[in-house]
Amino acid sequence: MTRPLDGVTVVSIEQAVAAPLATRNLADLGARVIKVERVDGGDFARAYDHVVHGTGAHFVWLNRGKESLAVDLKTPEGRDVVRRLVAQADVFLQNLAPGAAERLGFGAEALRAEHPELVVVNLSGFGAGGPMEHRKAYDMLIQAEAGLIAITGTSETPVKTGIPTSDIASGMYCAQAVLAALLRRWRTGEGATVEVSMFEATVEWMGYALYTRMYAGTEPARMGLSHSSIAPxxxxxxxxxxxxxxxxxxxxxxxxxxxxxxxxxxxxxxxxxxxxxxxxxxxxxxxxxxxxxxxxxxxxxxxxxxxxxxxxxxxxDVGQVVDHPQLRARGRWRKIGTEFAAVDALLPPATFADVEAEMGDVPALGQHTHALLVESGVAAEDFLARGIAVQARVP
CATH class of the missing domain: 3.30.1540.10 (formyl-coa transferase, domain 3)
Structure with a gap:
C-alpha cells in the first residue's frame, strides 16, 4: 500500500533535536528527507555521545530514514547544490540561527519568490522579532522562559523535564504544519511560509497552568507526583x-x-x-x-x-520500559541500520491499518553525498576532491 507521504521530498538544513524530529516524523510517513549537514562533523547531535554502537543516542532516535548530504554552505558551490535540490523539493525546513538562512540565500521570501509552490518552514527559539529573537535557545532555557520549570518538581525544588520537551513540542508542531501546508497545496497549488517558535510551542503546552494564573490570580504550585485539583x-x-x-x-x-x-x-x-x-x-x-x-x-x-x-x-525505570510487556505484545520494536550495527527502534505511535511506517537506516555523515551531487547535476568528483563536500565511507 502507498505510504501517506510517498513522493514528497523534504530538504532540511537541521541540527540538534527539534527540526530533526520534525523531518524524522515525515520520513516515517514515507517522505524522502535530504538532511544537509556540515562537512566538519555534521549535525551537533552526532557527537553528544557514542552510546549506540558508536553512534549518538539522540542522533539514532531522530535521523532514521534520511539521506545525509555533507556540503560546505560557506562556499557558493555548496549553496548551489542545495538550491538545486530545493528546486525539485516540496518542503524546505531549517533551524539555523536567526538570520543565517537569509544570509545563505535560503530565506523564505527568496525561496518562495522563485518557487511559489514550496512549503518553507522556519523553526527558531523565540520567533522572528521581539527582544529575544537572537537569544540562544537550548531546551532547558526555553523551559525556563516558558514557565515549565516553575511548575515542574517538588515544592522545594524546581526541575526541568527529563526529556527535551520544548524541542519535542516545536518539532511536532513543525511536522503538523508541513502536513497542513501540503494538504492546502494539493487543493489549491499554493505553497506556504511557516514559522514555529520553540518558546511559543512550549507556552502553548502550559495549558491549564496559564489559565489558572490568569484567572485565579495565583501561581500554580509544584506538586511533584501529586495534582493541584485532584485527590488522591x-x-x-x-x-x-x-x-x-x-x-x-x-x-x-x-x-x-x-x-x-x-x-x-x-x-x-x-x-x-x-x-x-x-x-x-x-x-x-x-x-x-x-x-x-x-x-x-x-x-x-x-x-x-x-x-x-x-x-x-x-x-x-527506563530498563523496564525497554522490555515493557505491552510493547512486546503489540510488536512495536523493529530493527534499523546505523553506521556500525543494527539497532532496535520503536514504531511511530500513529499506526496505519494498511501500511507500516517507513523506518529507514540512520545515515553516516555524508553517506549520500556523491549520489546527491550527481542528482543535482554538478561535478561530484571535483566537489569531493576540493573538500566542498564529503562522502562517508560506510563499513
Missing part, C-alpha cells in the same frame, strides 16, 4: 516499593476504598466523600490510603487496582 493522585507506598494511584471522580474513590483497600468506612467520611473535600483534606486522605496500600506488595496491589478498574500504574 500520587505515589503510595507498598511493602516492596510504590504504586501510583489517580482517582478523578467520587465513584472511583468509593471503588478504591471498598473494593481494593477494604476500608468502606472511608467512602462516606465527610472529609473524603467528594473530590473537593479530598483536596481540602489531602494530607489526611493520602495518609489513610498509604496506611492500607503498605499492606500489599506492588504487584499484588497493582493487580487489585486493575481488577477494580481504578487508574493506577507501577513506577517503571
Amino acid at each position: 493522585y500520587d505515589a503510595f507506598p507498598t511493602s516492596d516499593g510504590q504504586v501510583l494511584i489517580g482517582v478523578q471522580n467520587d465513584s472511583g474513590w468509593r471503588t478504591l476504598v471498598t473494593s481494593v483497600l477494604d476500608a468502606p468506612e472511608l467512602a462516606d467520611d465527610p472529609r473524603f466523600a467528594t473530590n473537593v473535600a479530598r483536596v481540602a483534606h489531602r494530607a489526611d486522605c493520602d495518609a489513610a490510603i498509604a496506611t492500607r496500600t503498605a499492606r500489599h506488595t506492588s504487584a499484588e496491589l497493582d493487580e487489585r487496582l486493575a481488577a477494580a478498574g481504578v487508574p493506577a500504574a507501577q513506577l517503571k
Whole structure:
C-alpha cells in the first residue's frame, strides 16, 4: 500500500533535536528527507555521545530514514547544490540561527519568490522579532522562559523535564504544519511560509497552568507526583516499593476504598466523600490510603487496582520500559541500520491499518553525498576532491 507521504521530498538544513524530529516524523510517513549537514562533523547531535554502537543516542532516535548530504554552505558551490535540490523539493525546513538562512540565500521570501509552490518552514527559539529573537535557545532555557520549570518538581525544588520537551513540542508542531501546508497545496497549488517558535510551542503546552494564573490570580504550585485539583493522585507506598494511584471522580474513590483497600468506612467520611473535600483534606486522605496500600506488595496491589478498574500504574525505570510487556505484545520494536550495527527502534505511535511506517537506516555523515551531487547535476568528483563536500565511507 502507498505510504501517506510517498513522493514528497523534504530538504532540511537541521541540527540538534527539534527540526530533526520534525523531518524524522515525515520520513516515517514515507517522505524522502535530504538532511544537509556540515562537512566538519555534521549535525551537533552526532557527537553528544557514542552510546549506540558508536553512534549518538539522540542522533539514532531522530535521523532514521534520511539521506545525509555533507556540503560546505560557506562556499557558493555548496549553496548551489542545495538550491538545486530545493528546486525539485516540496518542503524546505531549517533551524539555523536567526538570520543565517537569509544570509545563505535560503530565506523564505527568496525561496518562495522563485518557487511559489514550496512549503518553507522556519523553526527558531523565540520567533522572528521581539527582544529575544537572537537569544540562544537550548531546551532547558526555553523551559525556563516558558514557565515549565516553575511548575515542574517538588515544592522545594524546581526541575526541568527529563526529556527535551520544548524541542519535542516545536518539532511536532513543525511536522503538523508541513502536513497542513501540503494538504492546502494539493487543493489549491499554493505553497506556504511557516514559522514555529520553540518558546511559543512550549507556552502553548502550559495549558491549564496559564489559565489558572490568569484567572485565579495565583501561581500554580509544584506538586511533584501529586495534582493541584485532584485527590488522591500520587505515589503510595507498598511493602516492596510504590504504586501510583489517580482517582478523578467520587465513584472511583468509593471503588478504591471498598473494593481494593477494604476500608468502606472511608467512602462516606465527610472529609473524603467528594473530590473537593479530598483536596481540602489531602494530607489526611493520602495518609489513610498509604496506611492500607503498605499492606500489599506492588504487584499484588497493582493487580487489585486493575481488577477494580481504578487508574493506577507501577513506577517503571527506563530498563523496564525497554522490555515493557505491552510493547512486546503489540510488536512495536523493529530493527534499523546505523553506521556500525543494527539497532532496535520503536514504531511511530500513529499506526496505519494498511501500511507500516517507513523506518529507514540512520545515515553516516555524508553517506549520500556523491549520489546527491550527481542528482543535482554538478561535478561530484571535483566537489569531493576540493573538500566542498564529503562522502562517508560506510563499513
